[in-house]
Amino acid sequence: xxxxxxxxxxxxxxxxxxxxxxxxxxxxxxxxxxxxxxxxxxxxxxxxxxxxxxxxxxxxxxxxxxxxxxxxxxxxxxxxxxxxxxxxxxxxxxxxxxxxxxxxxxxxxxxxxxxxxxxxxxxxxxxxxxxxxxxxxxxxxxxxxxxxxxxxxxxxxxxxxxxxxxxxxxxxxxxxxxxxxxxxxxxxxxxxxxxxxxxxxxxxxxxxxxxxxxxxxxxxxxxxxxxxxxxxxxxxxxxxxxxxxxxxxxxxx
Numbered sequence: 001x002x003x004x005x006x007x008x009x010x011x012x013x014x015x016x017x018x019x020x021x022x023x024x025x026x027x028x029x030x031x032x033x034x035x036x037x038x039x040x041x042x043x044x045x046x047x048x049x050x051x052x053x054x055x056x057x058x059x060x061x062x063x064x065x066x067x068x069x070x071x072x073x074x075x076x077x078x079x080x081x082x083x084x085x086x087x088x089x090x091x092x093x094x095x096x097x098x099x100x101x102x103x104x105x106x107x108x109x110x111x112x113x114x115x116x117x118x119x120x121x122x123x124x125x126x127x128x129x130x131x132x133x134x135x136x137x138x139x140x141x142x143x144x145x146x147x148x149x150x151x152x153x154x155x156x157x158x159x160x161x162x163x164x165x166x167x168x169x170x171x172x173x174x175x176x177x178x179x180x181x182x183x184x185x186x187x188x189x190x191x192x193x194x195x196x197x198x199x200x201x202x203x204x205x206x207x208x209x210x211x212x213x214x215x216x217x218x219x220x221x222x223x224x225x226x227x228x229x230x231x232x233x234x235x236x237x238x239x240x241x242x243x244x245x246x247x248x249x250x251x252x253x
Contacts, residue, residue: 026096026251030074035067039096042067043089043223055131058116058228059235060087074246076224078115080237089223097124097217098251103139104182106247110224111175112239115144116231119181119246121218132160135213137190140181143231144239148172150181152192152200157210167192167200178247190214222246 028039035042046061047054066077067088078087105119118141123134136155143149153166171179171194182193189203204211224244227235 022102022252024250025098025101025253026249028249030069030072030246030248033069035069035074035090039092040090041093041095043091053228054225056225056228056230057233058225058231060085060224060226062087062089062223064088072247074222076117076222076244076246078110078224078226078240078242078244080240085226085235087224087226089221089225091122091219091221093122093124093219095219096251097219099215099217100185100187102182102184102250102252103220104180104248104250104252105139106178106180107140108178108245108247109142109175110144110242110244111147112144112236112242114227114232114235115142115239115242116225116228117142117244118221118223118225120221122221123213124217124219131155133157133209133213135216135218137183137185137214137218138166139183139192140194141230142174144236145231145234148174150174150194150199152183154190154202154214156213165202169194169199178245185214187215220249 042064044062044064046052060078061084063086066079066086067090068075076088078085107119109117119139121137121139126134132155138151138153141151141153148170150169150171151166152169153163156165159165180195184191189201191198192200225231227233
């Protein structure tokens with residue numbers, strides 16, 4: 001499977017380059033009307049029985065119906081009907097995975113108390129070694145209870161139980177329109193950018209399995225959670241429905 005996966009990635013579009021003339025190895029512009037399932041997997045339900053509340057006491061149930069493509073954008077909609085919250089979560093696991101490079105996502109955030117949209121990545125060996133040993137790269141997290149604030153974070157075995165490798169960024173217009181969230185990942189460090197501005201660099205002096213599980217392929221996750229340990233626990237039920245919009249994703253070698 002890994003040989004096939006690498007072939008898929010490296011045979012993708014090399015027609016475009018970034019300012020450093022590195023080739024784009026994958027680009028998703030969400031064209032058409034249906035999610036491309038050769039790239040994406042739906043994660044459905046509430047995580048039970050293995051990871052109820054998806055490990056964070058989140059309130060939503062993930063469905064296919066809460067995601068759509070419109071005018072070249074991916075739209076994840078959070079809803080509430082009676083006492084049931086619904087939303088969506090998709091991943092590129094086992095389909096589009098890569099090691100090192102630049103990952104850029106243009107997105108528009110939903111606002112409201114209790115919402116928790118995220119653009120993030122997990123190590124492809126999560127099923128074999130579990131979390132947090134697989135590593136986690138949080139390119140963008142936003143929680144509605146903290147307006148004008150973006151979090152970028154890393155999770156490793158060393159930081160398990162605490163988000164110690166993290167940066168909280170104040171941005172007074174982050175809720176207005178689309179913004180670009182970018183991560184530049186190399187063998188030595190991971191840099192995070194918002195609208196081309198460097199906001200955080202992670203580069204531990206000692207790199208081993210506990211501090212640096214970022215020397216292997218990762219896959220992308222997009223989701224909009226409701227409530228939970230980070231997003232809640234209180235939710236403003238008057239805000240629904242709310243939309244998390246993603247314009248594109250680009251990955252440079």
